Amino acid sequence: MYFITNPLEQFELHYLSMILNNFNYILLLFVVVLLLTLNSTLTNPNLAVDGMNDLTNGLIKTSLSTKSSVNYETFVFMIFSLLIITNIFGMFPMGTAINSQLVYTIGISTGIIIGTTLLGLKLHKMNFFALFLPNGAPVAMLIVLFFIELLSYSSRAISLGLRLGANTLSGHLLVEIVASLIYTFGSLSWLTMLLGFGLFGLLTMIYLLELAIAVIQAYVFTILTVNYLKDVIMLH
């Protein structure tokens, strides 16, 4: 029998060998799935990969309307496909939701912010710091506004990853808590077992909501990444 004593147990890491645990197993599985699907698109078109590619290219084209926008297509496609495939892997029963590990998601978002900052410094040299000076502000206020804008710019690194991590974490916890409530109801008496059957409807609705959120969060993360890229490339 498999008993759940604590809903946070599903996020623990189990080591198969010295280095292989369920976390990097999912990442390995993602690489295998992506390579297989990308390899098959060379010979015959794949609906899922083409759809993802069209989605990310459309996002870039609408917000980055410069000639250099082609350079960022692969990066944004990789971000979107990584998040959506690992999110869907996490939604399988007994699967591991690797996006619930806050170290991992905040690591990704911090990497993105450092990368975009370096890109902006390379493109605009010292003019990059005009990003932190709002248009039309009085001169006396500029030194205060500079630090406020700098704070809000650097807090993006935390908030971007925390949003994804908190969504996945609380979604999986909610499913687990309702499921263990149904289990407890079923083991109490015949009357509560009937009530537990009714709760299966609630569990199904929550699960469908989590499936929708798994897709929406990958989409939102991609939109915000493109927006941050747009900020440093276009400077306002």
Place this chain on the structure above:
Amino acid sequence: MNIIIAAKYIGAGIATIGLLGSGIGIAIVFAALINSVSRNPSLMKTLFPYAILGFSLSESTGLFCLMISFILLYAV
């Protein structure tokens, strides 16, 4: 020791008050969507991605509170 456990449960309950704000935020987003689509139904395809973006941004603030209360209940 009992008073610490009681404080943990009280804190977890108080942390869910933040969901009020996210509820109001989601309601504002979809009210604005319905308002604008009823004025101009042809804009539905353009406005829906923005509505989903606004929904998930305001929903995530509520989920931060929910995460705090779950962590207080099960991890602390």
